[in-house]
Amino acid sequence: MAHPPAPLLFVTGASSGIGQALAARHAQAGHRLALVARRVDEMQAWASSQGLGPERCRVYGADVADIDSTVAAGQRCLAEMGLPDVVLASAGQSIGMDTAEREDLDVMAHTFALNNVGTAAAFHPFLAGMRARGSGTLVGVASVAAIRGLPGHGAYCASKAGVVAYCESLRGELRGSGVKVVTIVPGYVATPLTQHNSYAMPFLMTPEAFADQAFKAIAEQTSYRVIPWQMGVAAKLLRLLPNPLFDRLLSGRGRKKRLREQAAATPPAP
Known part of the structure; x- marks a missing residue:
């Protein structure tokens, strides 16, 4: 008697940071992986380093800021690996902006295209199939920066507040369908997104420690989880x-x- 296939995780932003850490945590739990990002070679190298062959892991190159590119990656996953059990939208960017600078309006537009759209x-590619199956988990990655606007963070704070509101709306739309929506709200995690920060980052977590807690929240289909909880308390106090x-x-x-400042602070590749 054939065994059913292992659960499948489809994850964007899988080439680094939170996305890669959660991919590793799901692989540890026996999931198959569909990895999505622009940096295909880096994802392939990482999968090989983890001992994940094509029967466990496939890589799909896509620019998540481009709708058609992302949808096409999802459609390829459906054709080659089947309907995912968990879809994790973790691709995102965090870049400072100054509304007085014209070039920063383009940064804001790209931030919304990547983080929100x-x-x-x-x-999108999986909603109809998940509804028909009556199960599935859609995971949006927001940030505690969604809770109050921070100076110089206008694009990022606004986009992550949008992720929270969008996931809440989607959760209501899918009520009773068997498809669950989970909103993960990270505090500070030591990833490429935070490496340029010049200010204090309380309760800074390693990606692995964050992934352990987020994996549990996803498995339990928790509707909203701030990680770590201390940042949730601090953010709510700030809200008051x-x-x-x-x-x-x-x-x-x-x-x-x-x-420009991030580019100047990044050393050239060897």
Whole structure:
């Protein structure tokens, strides 16, 4: 008697950071993996280093900021690996912006295309099949930066607040279908997204420690989980502060580096 295939995880942003850490955690639990990102060679090299052959893992190159590219990756996954059990939309960017600078409006547009529309595009190819099957888990990755706007972080904070609201809307739409929506809200995780930060990052986690907690929340189909919980408490306290006090508290706080500043801070490849 043939055994059913192992559960399948489809994950965007799989070439580094949170996406890669969660891919590793799901592989450890026996899942098959469909890895999606632009950096195909890096994903292939990582899969090989983990001992994941084509029967366990396939790589799909896609620009998650491009709708058609992302949808096409999902359709290839359906054709080659089947309908996923978990879809994890973790591709994203965090770049500082100054609204007075014209080039930063383009940064904002790309941030929304990747962090927001890219999340919906990752889910889209699988919704009909999951509804018909009556099961599946869609996971959106937000941030505690969604809870209050931080100076210099306008694009990122707004996009992650959008992820929270979008996932909440989708959860209501799918109520009773058997398809669950999970919103993961990370605090500070030591990834390429945070390596340029010039300010204090309380409760900083390793990607592996974060992935352990997020994996549990996804497996339990928890609707909303802040990781670590201490950041959830801190963020809610900030939410309660009156605006004048909040503004005073953040006065002089370091800002996220803008695109040019991040490029200047990154050493050239050897």
